[in-house]
Amino acid sequence: MLRLSKSAQNMRTSEIRDLMSVAIDPDIISFAGGMPNQDLFPIAEVDEIYQHLPLKTKQEGFQYGPTGGYPPLLESLSRFLESKGLPVKDNQLIITTGSLQAINLIAKIMLDPGDVAITETPCFIGAISAFKSYQAELVGVPMDADGVIAGKLRQALDAYQERCKLVYLTPNFHNPAGTIYNRERRREVLTLLQGRNVILVEDDAYNDLYFDESDRDLTRPLKAMGTEPVPICYCGSFSKIFGPGMRLGWLLASKEIVRQCEVAKQSMDACSSTFTQMLANEFLVQDRLPEYLQHIRPIYKRRCERLLESLQKFMPAGVAWNRPKGGFYIWVKLPEGMDATEVLKKAIPLGAVFVVGKTFDPNGTANDHLRLSFCHMPEDKMEKGVQIIAAAIQAVQAGR
Amino acid sequence: MLRLSKSAQNMRTSEIRDLMSVAIDPDIISFAGGMPNQDLFPIAEVDEIYQHLPLKTKQEGFQYGPTGGYPPLLESLSRFLESKGLPVKDNQLIITTGSLQAINLIAKIMLDPGDVAITETPCFIGAISAFKSYQAELVGVPMDADGVIAGKLRQALDAYQERCKLVYLTPNFHNPAGTIYNRERRREVLTLLQGRNVILVEDDAYNDLYFDESDRDLTRPLKAMGTEPVPICYCGSFSKIFGPGMRLGWLLASKEIVRQCEVAKQSMDACSSTFTQMLANEFLVQDRLPEYLQHIRPIYKRRCERLLESLQKFMPAGVAWNRPKGGFYIWVKLPEGMDATEVLKKAIPLGAVFVVGKTFDPNGTANDHLRLSFCHMPEDKMEKGVQIIAAAIQAVQAGR
Numbered sequence: 106m107l108r109l110s111k112s113a114q115n116m117r118t119s120e121i122r123d124l125m126s127v128a129i130d131p132d133i134i135s136f137a138g139g140m141p142n143q144d145l146f147p148i149a150e151v152d153e154i155y156q157h158l159p160l161k162t163k164q165e166g167f168q169y170g171p172t173g174g175y176p177p178l179l180e181s182l183s184r185f186l187e188s189k190g191l192p193v194k195d196n197q198l199i200i201t202t203g204s205l206q207a208i209n210l211i212a213k214i215m216l217d218p219g220d221v222a223i224t225e226t227p228c229f230i231g232a233i234s235a236f237k238s239y240q241a242e243l244v245g246v247p248m249d250a251d252g253v254i255a256g257k258l259r260q261a262l263d264a265y266q267e268r269c270k271l272v273y274l275t276p277n278f279h280n281p282a283g284t285i286y287n288r289e290r291r292r293e294v295l296t297l298l299q300g301r302n303v304i305l306v307e308d309d310a311y312n313d314l315y316f317d318e319s320d321r322d323l324t325r326p327l328k329a330m331g332t333e334p335v336p337i338c339y340c341g342s343f344s345k346i347f348g349p350g351m352r353l354g355w356l357l358a359s360k361e362i363v364r365q366c367e368v369a370k371q372s373m374d375a376c377s378s379t380f381t382q383m384l385a386n387e388f389l390v391q392d393r394l395p396e397y398l399q400h401i402r403p404i405y406k407r408r409c410e411r412l413l414e415s416l417q418k419f420m421p422a423g424v425a426w427n428r429p430k431g432g433f434y435i436w437v438k439l440p441e442g443m444d445a446t447e448v449l450k451k452a453i454p455l456g457a458v459f460v461v462g463k464t465f466d467p468n469g470t471a472n473d474h475l476r477l478s479f480c481h482m483p484e485d486k487m488e489k490g491v492q493i494i495a496a497a498i499q500a501v502q503a504g505r
Numbered sequence: 506m507l508r509l510s511k512s513a514q515n516m517r518t519s520e521i522r523d524l525m526s527v528a529i530d531p532d533i534i535s536f537a538g539g540m541p542n543q544d545l546f547p548i549a550e551v552d553e554i555y556q557h558l559p560l561k562t563k564q565e566g567f568q569y570g571p572t573g574g575y576p577p578l579l580e581s582l583s584r585f586l587e588s589k590g591l592p593v594k595d596n597q598l599i600i601t602t603g604s605l606q607a608i609n610l611i612a613k614i615m616l617d618p619g620d621v622a623i624t625e626t627p628c629f630i631g632a633i634s635a636f637k638s639y640q641a642e643l644v645g646v647p648m649d650a651d652g653v654i655a656g657k658l659r660q661a662l663d664a665y666q667e668r669c670k671l672v673y674l675t676p677n678f679h680n681p682a683g684t685i686y687n688r689e690r691r692r693e694v695l696t697l698l699q700g701r702n703v704i705l706v707e708d709d710a711y712n713d714l715y716f717d718e719s720d721r722d723l724t725r726p727l728k729a730m731g732t733e734p735v736p737i738c739y740c741g742s743f744s745k746i747f748g749p750g751m752r753l754g755w756l757l758a759s760k761e762i763v764r765q766c767e768v769a770k771q772s773m774d775a776c777s778s779t780f781t782q783m784l785a786n787e788f789l790v791q792d793r794l795p796e797y798l799q800h801i802r803p804i805y806k807r808r809c810e811r812l813l814e815s816l817q818k819f820m821p822a823g824v825a826w827n828r829p830k831g832g833f834y835i836w837v838k839l840p841e842g843m844d845a846t847e848v849l850k851k852a853i854p855l856g857a858v859f860v861v862g863k864t865f866d867p868n869g870t871a872n873d874h875l876r877l878s879f880c881h882m883p884e885d886k887m888e889k890g891v892q893i894i895a896a897a898i899q900a901v902q903a904g905r
Contacts, residue, residue: 107736107761108670108702110639113614116768138569146567148560155555160548167546167748169538202602202752202774209773213638214513234772238613239510270508302508336507348567350779352602361507368516372634373609374602378778379750 111218115240134490136459136477139280139433145404146348147388147397154387166383172367172375174200174355175382181389182355189312190329191339197363199370202377204310204342204354209235210366210373211271211306211338211356216241221269223261225253227436227465227474229280229308232273242268243467250427252276252286255293262301271304272335277324278311278432281465281476285323285430295327299334304362310342310354313398315431316406323430328357338362343385345433346394351381408479408487409435415491421499433480438473443501445472451497457490511618515640534890536859536877539680539833545804546748547788547797554787566783572767572775574600574755575782581789582755589712590729591739597763599770602777604710604742604754609635610766610773611671611706611738611756616641621669623661625653627836627865627874629680629708632673642668645867650827652676652686655693662701671704672735677724678711678832681865681876685723685830695727699734704762710742710754713798715831716806723830728757738762743785745833746794751781808879808887809835815891821899833880838873843901845872851897857890 158166165175173179178200183193201207208231216222218240224232226245236243244265246257253274262269274294276286286294298305307327315324328339336359343353356366370376388394409429416426416437423440439445445461452458462474475494482490558566565575573579578600583593601607608631616622618640624632626645636643644665646657653674662669674694676686686694698705707727715724728739736759743753756766770776788794809829816826816835823840839845845861852858862874875894882890 106702107704107765108615109765110613110615110617110620112617112639113765113769116765116772140569143564143568146564148563148567151563163548163551164543164546165750167548167750168543169540169744169749202777205772206774213510215508215510217510217512220510231772231775238769238772239512270510302506304507344569348780349569350565350567350783352774352776352778365507365509365513365516369513369638372516372605372631372638373773374606374752375631376752377602378752378781380748380781380784381778383750384780 112238112240116234116238132456134457134482134486134493136457136479136482136490138481139478140349140481141345141401142481142483145401147393150388150393150397151384154384154391158383158387162383166380168379170376170379170382172371174198174377175379175386177390178382178386181386185389185394186357190325191357192328193357196357197360199356199363199366200377200382201354201356201370202352202374203344203349204308204340205231205235206373207340207354207356208232208273208306208308210369211304211362212236212239212241213369214362214365215270215304219268221265223258223265223269223272224467225274225279225282226467226471227281227462228273228467229275230464232308233467236273245467248279248282248284250284252284252290253294255290255297258294259297262297262303266301269303271306272298273306273308275308276327277309278314278429280311280432281434281460282436283427283429283432283434288323291327291330295330295332295334301335304336304338306338306340308340310340310345311432312341313346314402314405314433316402316409317430320430336362346398347385347388351378351385353377353381353385405433405480408482408484411484411487412477412479412491415488419491419495421495421502424498433478435477435479437475437477439475439498440502443473443498445475447501448475448494448497451500452494455493455497457493459494512638512640516634516638532856534857534882534886534893536857536879536882536890538881539878540749540881541745542881542883545801547793550788550793550797551784554784554791558783558787562783566780568779570776570779570782572771574598574777575779575786577790578782578786581786585789585794586757590725591757592728593757596757597760599756599763599766600777600782601754601756601770602752602774603744603749604708604740605631605635606773607740607754607756608632608673608706608708610769611704611762612636612639612641613769614762614765615670615704619668621665623658623665623669623672624867625674625679625682626867626871627681627862628673628867629675630864632708633867636673643867644669648679648682648684650684652684652690653694655690655697658694659697662697662703666701669703671706672698673706673708675708676727677709678714678829680711680832681834681860682836683827683829683832683834688723691727691730695730695732695734701735704736704738706738706740708740710740710745711832712741713746714802714805714833716802716809717830720830736762746798747785747788751778751785753777753781753785805833805880808882808884811884811887812877812879812891815888819891819895821895821902824898833878835877835879837875837877839875839898840902843873843898845875847901848875848894848897851900852894855893855897857893859894
């Protein structure tokens, strides 16, 4: 009999993976996966980049790199982050194997069993898994349409003052809630974290995915707001702006925190792929990102609008949802008392899947929401998919 | 003040990284890095592979893949491992971000603080860091020229019966010792692990790097020996046979162990780079690996011979070393009482670097050896490098 560690006993499988394998069936309409559609990847651009790479650069790409990151990418990424107003010079940057690894590294250096991590409710499943894998206790704080509810966050911070080591928030285009924090909420959150001995993990994986240029200012990171009442660990990702298969993310934080994360990463995977870092660096250096973003933003916007129209058209009374300004997700509230898993069970045989709400609940229980991703699905299938989910909801309502 | 986790407080920096940055200076002759020389990477082959990739395959490369690995690579790698006699069908395979992640995942699912991991002395620094990062206690067992000393291993297993969760061994071309276990030692080790409630982690990152075809049979993995008295977790790597910058390794183990590692990996980096997995898969499927290995083996053999000749020619009396049959390393024993760090301090200003013995000591103290890598250095610099190290040893001897 395997004598597993307490950590292994505490880990929780992500159900999303199982749903993604259901979604491989081409006849199933999937709102499940939180990944860019394959038709949207900048493949022609990378072909061109690869063709013109000097031999010396390719040799670097095949080789180990420093644990902190491929130096040319650290430089080009620094410039990119500085253009967002982020205080790169006063901090340190480390490249990670997806932004999930950035979250995992922070968890590793901060959390002992029994420590508390405060998150939003709902919360990105990857962060929940990472915190749980270090046997932390998760305390979720509810959100409204403008972000985490400040008064509730204060209550949680007061209640867990001793044991709380970190607060994890996603102010821009929250996964799964789709929310963007308004300016006031951002200020409130920063103010109330002041003078408390916690760090703030700011997950900004969707920063560049606003739909309208006029909303760009809203996406200004907390880390770029000039006051840092707590050490802010700013996490970002190439997954949504280049390709998740590259497995590249980053962490911008104080030198002390990054130094600790680097030591932890030395024992985890030594460095992230130099080969894909080399490609990402060229993508940035050749200034191909802005054009690529201008190409994908209206596509995601259109998909989102199409999904909203279909929801409006087909959802029965008692179902509610938000109107995202960017990102990948719509967070659908079911009629009072309805369980998302029941809806999913009806939807799968009819030919549609999504992720049930409890996946994103820090406690793994609240199940009155569905997450619908519009990033991955061709527009022409959306209406059909929503009709199926609406029918599934009606079937559950009718007790069929 | 940062309230770090106990794990972070327990982690140890690898000094190798610092030495590698010293080694960036082109005037420094470096025996430090355990990586293939950049001139040896199969770059022309990958250029050709990339040129002929269908769009659909590239799209897969940009996308998230299953946590367990890119399915085509799992298939081609299975065939490759089966050709080594490994019991792939009775086990499960998972692709990891370098073989270091495989070791880290096993540590994560097995080790609680205070648990014991038994290793060889000396031991791969990455494994030491991984085990320590889970607050395990390391118990080192000495090696002789034929592998870990069986009697000493038995003593350690008896002494730590309750707390010992795993044994970590590198039977083929040990890093840093350069040793290959002989057949008898392999049988002894397997026999004495029988009936004990531990798992065996077999690190076989150098399996393919024998110098002479006639030694191939000696490299047969423990996992392929037909009896599995303990669950064997077999770890391998693409770093030495394709490129470390791809960050790809693997773990072949029981379904139960791999399932647990997969859950842990979901919270760590979700999946390894699909892009580099796609390239590695084509490298295998197009059967380019055998030819590539035939190209690099004689080069490493020649470098090793050249290094041995130089050692013979220049090292003062009292210095001893092994004669490797493969791999990357020669493990040099200093004269009685001499400290490797003292030698390094003299060698750096003279223009040569290597890794000091204590880096590989599970207790971080024994410092009477140097690790010399011959993999990374052009032959024409070897003699000069050895002369410098010999001079440094003589200077320490003379108390200069």
